[in-house]
Amino acid sequence: MNKSPMRGICEVADVDPKTLYGKIDFLYRQCLYFIADREGRLLEGMPIRRLYLGCERQDYVVSWNRQEERRNLLLHAIGTADTETRYVFGMHLSFEGTLEAEVVEEEARQAGDYDAKPPLRPHARCWLKGDYAVALNRSAGCPRPR
Secondary structure, eight states: OTTOOHHHHHHHHTOOHHHHHHHHHHHHHHHHHHHHHHHHHHHTTOOOSSOOEEEEEEEEEEEEEOSSOEEEEEEEEEEEEETTTOOEEEEEESOOTTOOHHHHHHHHHHHTGGGSOGGGOTTTTSOOHHHHHHHHHHHHTSOOOO
16 A cells, blocks of 8 residues: 555554455455456346447556566556446456566567567567667667656
8 A cells, every 4th residue: 555565554554464464365355256246247148238348548657676677667558348337348458477588589589570560570569678779779869858
């Protein structure tokens, strides 16, 4: 909460970690019950006369804290919802935690990603080392806003 670590929350709220994690587990279970109810009604034939879908893009600045590299990342997410029922069909974040940078880089080289235009690359969704180098060079020539 408010960028506080769990230890800080326990200190401010004067609770032990077991209590805090118990509350988090309770909220998690409540979320599962809620989504099970919503998904169940949709599968059983939720009465939707006509879908009016709205899409929204959101950007998130996230601190990436690995020992080897510390930087802020900009992640994008796109959400789609029915505007009448407010049922959210999906919120898709531009992050894949299962990918390994070295493996993706090698696959991209083998697939010829660096020879193709960015939208036509097999690994277009990934930020390659070469892309990062180009962005650094491009930003080096731009004055920073004050």
